[in-house]
Amino acid sequence: MPREAEPSLNEKQFVIQALQENLRLDGRELDQYRPLELTFGDQYGVADVTLGNTRILAKATAEVTVPYADRPLDGIFTIATELSPMTSPAFEVNRPTETEVLLSRLLEKTVRRSGALDTESLCLVAGQKCWSVRVDVHALSHDGNLTDAACLAVVAALRHFRKPDTSMEGGRLTVYTPAEREPVPLSWLHSPFCVTWSFFGDEGELAVLDATWLEEQVRVGSCTISLNKHGEICQIAKLGGTPVDAVALLQCTNVALTKVKEFSDLVDQKLAEDLKRRDKGGFMAELRAENDR
Amino acid sequence: MTATTAPEAALGVLPRSDGSAKYSHAGYTVTASVNGPIEAQRRDEHAYEAHVDVVVRPAAGVGGTRERHLESLLQSSLSQLILVKNFPRSLIQIVLQVEDSPENDYVNTKLVQASLNLAIMPALVQTAVLALLSAGVPMRATATATAIAIARQDGAQRIIVDPSPREIETGRSVHVLAFTSHGGLLLAESEGDFTVREWDEVYETARAICCRSAPAKDGMAMLLDDEATGGPDMRHFLRSTMESKVVADLHWK
Numbered sequence: 094m095p096r097e098a099e100p101s102l103n104e105k106q107f108v109i110q111a112l113q114e115n116l117r118l119d120g121r122e123l124d125q126y127r128p129l130e131l132t133f134g135d136q137y138g139v140a141d142v143t144l145g146n147t148r149i150l151a152k153a154t155a156e157v158t159v160p161y162a163d164r165p166l167d168g169i170f171t172i173a174t175e176l177s178p179m180t181s182p183a184f185e186v187n188r189p190t191e192t193e194v195l196l197s198r199l200l201e202k203t204v205r206r207s208g209a210l211d212t213e214s215l216c217l218v219a220g221q222k223c224w225s226v227r228v229d230v231h232a233l234s235h236d237g238n239l240t241d242a243a244c245l246a247v248v249a250a251l252r253h254f255r256k257p258d259t260s261m262e263g264g265r266l267t268v269y270t271p272a273e274r275e276p277v278p279l280s281w282l283h284s285p286f287c288v289t290w291s292f293f294g295d296e297g298e299l300a301v302l303d304a305t306w307l308e309e310q311v312r313v314g315s316c317t318i319s320l321n322k323h324g325e326i327c328q329i330a331k332l333g334g335t336p337v338d339a340v341a342l343l344q345c346t347n348v349a350l351t352k353v354k355e356f357s358d359l360v361d362q363k364l365a366e367d368l369k370r371r372d373k374g375g376f377m378a379e380l381r382a383e384n385d386r
Numbered sequence: 387m388t389a390t391t392a393p394e395a396a397l398g399v400l401p402r403s404d405g406s407a408k409y410s411h412a413g414y415t416v417t418a419s420v421n422g423p424i425e426a427q428r429r430d431e432h433a434y435e436a437h438v439d440v441v442v443r444p445a446a447g448v449g450g451t452r453e454r455h456l457e458s459l460l461q462s463s464l465s466q467l468i469l470v471k472n473f474p475r476s477l478i479q480i481v482l483q484v485e486d487s488p489e490n491d492y493v494n495t496k497l498v499q500a501s502l503n504l505a506i507m508p509a510l511v512q513t514a515v516l517a518l519l520s521a522g523v524p525m526r527a528t529a530t531a532t533a534i535a536i537a538r539q540d541g542a543q544r545i546i547v548d549p550s551p552r553e554i555e556t557g558r559s560v561h562v563l564a565f566t567s568h569g570g571l572l573l574a575e576s577e578g579d580f581t582v583r584e585w586d587e588v589y590e591t592a593r594a595i596c597c598r599s600a601p602a603k604d605g606m607a608m609l610l611d612d613e614a615t616g617g618p619d620m621r622h623f624l625r626s627t628m629e630s631k632v633v634a635d636l637h638w639k
Contacts, residue, residue, distance in 0.1 A: 095424050095425045134415075134485065134486050135413075135486060136486060136489065139445075139485070139486065141485075146401045146402065148400070150483070150485060152445045152446050154446040154447070173448070175443075175448070177441060177443055177481050177483070178419075178421070178441060178479055178481050179400070179403065179417075179419040179441075179443075179481040179483060180402075181402065182421045182424055182479060186441055227446065227447070229445065229446050229447065231443065231445075231483055233400055233417060233419075233483065234400045234401060234402050234403075235402065236401065236402065270491060270492055270493055271489070271491045272491040272492050
């Protein structure tokens with residue numbers, strides 16, 4: 094497979110010098126995101142996130158399986174990230190690159206380990222049957238900042254998702270098809286989002302939000318902060334790179350919180366719009382299994 | 387949800403690949419990217435022709451045997467269309483990402499399914515052809531495809547164009563046919579119980595959908611025509627999509 098072309102020395106210096114003069118190639122502020130768009134598919138659990146030229150599609154699915162032997166009371170929740178040659182011809186099928194491994198680990202830490210989805214609620218029969226919820230993340234186009242876009246897509250897809258309704262009667266488990274009963278949402282506890290800072294300059298003194306692919310190639314370090322809108326930090330990852338001043342990092346965390354609040358509002362608003370679009374009312378509304386309580 | 391009757395397509399949706407297309411029809415939505423001709427790996431390199439690499443990625447779960455089968459069908463059909471002899475020792479890479487496929491509300495689907503999903507084939511072929519056109523890969527001809535099911539209803543057999551998953555489940559056989567723009571049969575895959583006469587009928591219906599010579603009719607006449615043959619005019623659709631893209635691209639002139 095062909096290697097991704099690196100930016101030339103001139104290009105690199107141009108980007109860095111512009112950043113030192115507080116200018117970015119696309120005319121954004123240093124702490125400004127590219128235009129963020131979120132759309133939901135016709136099916137439940139499909140979220141499409143566009144961040145500038147970066148585009149991520151996430152799809153959530155659920156099926157009934159046997160729980161792990163060491164966790165009989167928990168359901169299974171997995172996030173699958175696979176970068177295809179569609180993202181860039183440099184990625185190969187079935188051969189994970191470093192980008193892919195780091196992305197899936199970050200998503201795992203942010204969404205799964207922070208307990209955003211209540212896995213105990215996925216248990217159907219202790220030790221025998223449980224739901225296995227799976228989110229597939231497809232990177233359609235990569236123009237920097239895959240992490241933030243992917244995290245937003247995963248959270249939006251899971252919050253949009255509905256799993257088939259079930260009932261237990263005398264030890265007999267029934268899974269209802271969508272035609273029989275309206276599917277039910279997952280038990281969702283909080284929505285964590287990732288905010289990635291990129292550092293430039295010899296000392297890493299320039300902090301920039303939402304780096305494009307070109308900027309990602311010339312940065313000296315990066316730090317991903319995951320938190321929810323209440324300011325609860327789920328994880329901070331600074332993997333190598335130039336050391337950064339601790340006080341500057343604190344400042345970064347504060348800005349990250351305001352960005353996360355914006356993301357959270359955006360997802361809430363889009364979900365509400367989608368619900369309104371789907372709500373047919375009338376007879377179907379009366380047949381719904383869930384009620385306002 | 388509701389399946390759209392008219393096909394929809396957008397070209398050049400992915401900014402970083404050589405060519406791309408998004409196509410949705412009959413509940414299926416597929417995005418394709420084409421990169422090529424690019425450097426081939428040693429194991430894929432042919433001395434006299436380009437290697438056509440097709441990757442089909444399902445919306446959920448990892449690709450298994452059924453995706454590999456679809457890939458092999460597509461690979462052999464598309465190699466016939468692309469002028470592979472023009473690019474020796476190189477690679478033309480086509481990635482097809484399924485975004486949405488219609489669901490059967492009467493069953494809970496399993497994630498990994500071994501059974502062949504023929505109904506998705508037309509969407510894959512159409513998207514791949516549109517993406518190849520968008521990438522400017524030289525081709526011998528373009529192609530159009532359609533899926534047709536035969537169902538028995540009240541003793542009489544009925545031909546269903548673009549069947550839903552429910553109709554495929556209850557029907558007797560499913561057929562996928564693709565035609566080149568010269569009218570030649572490119573691909574014919576069938577599954578289920580059918581007779582030679584039924585297949586002939588399917589062939590005629592598919593040919594009418596895929597190879598209708600573009601009539602110079604407008605507005606109402608076209609609408610009536612669509613209803614009469616019971617299917618969209620795929621060749622005209624392909625042409626009008628390309629034309630509108632070219633007009634948009636040459637807007638500056």
